[in-house]
Amino acid sequence: xxxxxxxxxxxxxxxxxxxxxxxxxxxxxxxxxxxxxxxxxxxxxxxxxxxxxxxxxxxxxxxxxxxxxxxxxxxxxxxxxxxxxxxxxxxxxxxxxxxxxxxxxxxx
Amino acid sequence: xxxxxxxxxxxxxxxxxxxxxxxxxxxxxxxxxxxxxxxxxxxxxxxxxxxxxxxxxxxxxxxxxxxxxxxxxxxxxxxxxxxxxxxxxxxxxxxxxxxxxxxxxxxxxxxxxxxxxxxxxxxxxxxxxxxxxxxxxxxxxxxxxxxxxxxxxxxxxxxxxxxxxxxxxxxxxxxxxxxxxxxxxxxxxxxxxxxxxxxxxxxxxxxxxxxxxxxxxxxxxxxxxxxxxxxxxxxxxxxxxxxxxxxxxxxxxxxxxxxxxxxxxxxxxxxxxxxxxxxxxxxxxxxxxxxxxxxxxxxxxxxxxxxxxxxxxxxxxxxxxxxxxxxxxxxxxxxxxxxxxxxxxxxxxxxxxxxxxxxxxxxxxxxxxxxxxxxxxxxxxxxxxxxxxxxxxxxxxxxxxxxxxxxxxxxxxxxxxxxxxxxxxxxxxxxxxxxxxxxxxxxxxxxxxxxxxxxxxxxxxxxxxxxxxxxxxxxxxxxxxxxxxxxxxxxxxxxxxxxxxxxxxxxxxxxxxxxxxxxxxxx
Numbered sequence: 001x002x003x004x005x006x007x008x009x010x011x012x013x014x015x016x017x018x019x020x021x022x023x024x025x026x027x028x029x030x031x032x033x034x035x036x037x038x039x040x041x042x043x044x045x046x047x048x049x050x051x052x053x054x055x056x057x058x059x060x061x062x063x064x065x066x067x068x069x070x071x072x073x074x075x076x077x078x079x080x081x082x083x084x085x086x087x088x089x090x091x092x093x094x095x096x097x098x099x100x101x102x103x104x105x106x107x108x
Numbered sequence: 109x110x111x112x113x114x115x116x117x118x119x120x121x122x123x124x125x126x127x128x129x130x131x132x133x134x135x136x137x138x139x140x141x142x143x144x145x146x147x148x149x150x151x152x153x154x155x156x157x158x159x160x161x162x163x164x165x166x167x168x169x170x171x172x173x174x175x176x177x178x179x180x181x182x183x184x185x186x187x188x189x190x191x192x193x194x195x196x197x198x199x200x201x202x203x204x205x206x207x208x209x210x211x212x213x214x215x216x217x218x219x220x221x222x223x224x225x226x227x228x229x230x231x232x233x234x235x236x237x238x239x240x241x242x243x244x245x246x247x248x249x250x251x252x253x254x255x256x257x258x259x260x261x262x263x264x265x266x267x268x269x270x271x272x273x274x275x276x277x278x279x280x281x282x283x284x285x286x287x288x289x290x291x292x293x294x295x296x297x298x299x300x301x302x303x304x305x306x307x308x309x310x311x312x313x314x315x316x317x318x319x320x321x322x323x324x325x326x327x328x329x330x331x332x333x334x335x336x337x338x339x340x341x342x343x344x345x346x347x348x349x350x351x352x353x354x355x356x357x358x359x360x361x362x363x364x365x366x367x368x369x370x371x372x373x374x375x376x377x378x379x380x381x382x383x384x385x386x387x388x389x390x391x392x393x394x395x396x397x398x399x400x401x402x403x404x405x406x407x408x409x410x411x412x413x414x415x416x417x418x419x420x421x422x423x424x425x426x427x428x429x430x431x432x433x434x435x436x437x438x439x440x441x442x443x444x445x446x447x448x449x450x451x452x453x454x455x456x457x458x459x460x461x462x463x464x465x466x467x468x469x470x471x472x473x474x475x476x477x478x479x480x481x482x483x484x485x486x487x488x489x490x491x492x493x494x495x496x497x498x499x500x501x502x503x504x505x506x507x508x509x510x511x512x513x514x515x516x517x518x519x520x521x522x523x524x525x526x527x528x529x530x531x532x533x534x535x536x537x538x539x540x541x542x543x544x545x546x547x548x549x550x551x552x553x554x555x556x557x558x559x560x561x562x563x564x565x566x567x568x569x570x571x572x573x574x575x576x577x578x579x580x581x582x583x584x585x586x587x588x589x590x591x592x593x594x595x596x597x598x599x600x601x602x603x604x605x606x607x608x609x610x611x612x613x614x615x616x617x618x619x620x621x622x623x624x625x626x627x628x629x630x631x
Contacts, residue, residue: 083492084493
């Protein structure tokens, strides 16, 4: 059961490209009012620049609003793209779901 | 317009069907009335003919009676048998004549006339037996009495004949009136029929005209729509052409003459329509022994991306004139991009090659890592990883330094070069292989060789830009600081050639448990 303390979970999977821009944006916007967010990208293998910009804006907006956000990333090739964009330097990135939830729990 | 055509489409079949039904009913009514009138006229015509015939027969009967009397009188006067002949002829003829008359009168429905005619027959027979017979066979003694009976019978015959004549005349005039009326009706029917045909013709003609008008109107509209589409397509193609030429013109600037550096570059626009992007590269001589190299990618496509690229590029060049290092250049450009609302976001790598120190100092903003091919060994991905330009105005960038001895080569590229398979790790492997084989083949234009080796002749779905910078080895002794690593202004960014260093955000415990903290442990 969802409580106020439980993080909102946004799950995306597959290849995120310009053709899925609206889907990605809608999914992300659903979590904008949450108190903490787990961005579950474990199933994502690729994101083009359009999708990366969306993810970046989402994480930046949450950070500006002091909402803790954790990114869960599993595919190494997608992790590499996240590194290019420097997201791992500014946001909390995990390859382990429990660690990500622990990180969020400690901050809510 | 839409409403009206919708209404017409739904109700027109119903109305035209009702019209056809109404027209059929009217035509059937005309036929029924016409046929009835014709039937009545035919009946009247037959009755009139019969009436005329009956009157003829009646006059024949009268004539026969007169002939009979004439014969009798002739014989009485002369006693010559010759004078009896008219009587004999008429007496033979009379029954046939009156029988025919009775048939006609029965057929005409004149019952009182028919019974009068029968009475005429009887009277005539009585007359021939009781009057004509005795008077033509001898000289009867009671001739006066016979004459008196004869006169009585003839008068009776004439009275009956008068009844028949009056009836026939009366009927004849009635038939005449009826015929007149039927003629009037038929005339009216013909006029109405004519008017109906005229009306239907007018309605049909007007419908036809309207249909033609609508057809012409629709043709006009279709033609206009076609022209609009053609105009739009042409405008679209023009924009694409302008964007592509613009992009090419902006992306390709002639390389400066720098004796200790050799450059090669390739740029391939996306094959997909309107995907002309904002990739660019730049080389600029800052001084006799320092050169600025830049590669970048503007988010977006088309003319807007090309214009944004032009702004970002100029910002890099002007910042490079007075900023001390590449990180400061990127921070300056980042503030410009954040301030300039026409530029959404951009990635870039900015580097300064120094021939005096043999150091390549560079900074990256969300851009894939540069490749360094040292004088010996395999090509390597250099350190990278910072937010793109335009995310926030306080983003900090980091300068990295690597040795770049004469004979080594730097490869800068945009993401299109490594995202062909959408697996960037695979893309990086292919790129490193391509750089290696370009070196092995000693291709005079390494950028083209690398591009060919990665893509062959296949189509690309994103712009690809590749820039190589080769440091000329003229055989002169290097004045670089000896050793494999180079000291840096910032100790924490010191790195060994080609190694991916750990993130600078060390010391922040929030990274514990992360993928990269783990890779740090492995390293």
